[in-house]
Amino acid sequence: MTSLPTSIKFNVGGRHFEVSRDLIEQQPDSMLGTTVSGHWHPDREKTIFIDRNGDIFAQVIEYLRYGCVVLPTSVPKEMFVRDLDYYGLGYEEGAIKDGDEVMAELREENARMKEKNAELKENMTALENYAVKHCKLIITQVIKLGKLVRREEEGNENA
Numbered sequence: 001m002t003s004l005p006t007s008i009k010f011n012v013g014g015r016h017f018e019v020s021r022d023l024i025e026q027q028p029d030s031m032l033g034t035t036v037s038g039h040w041h042p043d044r045e046k047t048i049f050i051d052r053n054g055d056i057f058a059q060v061i062e063y064l065r066y067g068c069v070v071l072p073t074s075v076p077k078e079m080f081v082r083d084l085d086y087y088g089l090g091y092e093e094g095a096i097k098d099g100d101e102v103m104a105e106l107r108e109e110n111a112r113m114k115e116k117n118a119e120l121k122e123n124m125t126a127l128e129n130y131a132v133k134h135c136k137l138i139i140t141q142v143i144k145l146g147k148l149v150r151r152e153e154e155g156n157e158n159a
Helices: 019-027 033-035 054-066 077-086 101-157
Strands: 005-010 015-020 049-052 069-073 096-098
Touching: 005 019, 005 054, 015 019, 015 054, 019 033, 019 054, 054 069, 054 077, 069 077, 069 101, 077 096, 096 101
Parallel strands: 005 049, 069 096
Antiparallel strands: 005 015
């Protein structure tokens, strides 16, 4: 009995991919899982040709690897979701983001950080003012105490 190759070769829209068999077999009910099981493609050593967009397929593989994907601007989200459907792969909301969504999230986070930074600066200034005021009070009290001690010492010397 011959063992199965550990990787599978795909030619998708002219782009060539070599993917671990384990990754594809994690989706046994998908078109890809069925294909590599030998139902559609009995010669397991040959490259499997799929007449789809190779750039999108590259992102499909990333999605399978990580369970989420940030799509490059060259791959519209609608086309990616359409291909997931073609390959028989489901997805969870929020697991697929395009570059615009990520940039919007980064801009929002940047705005929140700027706001927090301004708040921290205000708090720091207030803390510095508080420290200066109290240091002045402490210094004033130390000077007064020093004067009292000197007077007392002078009084003891005169007595």
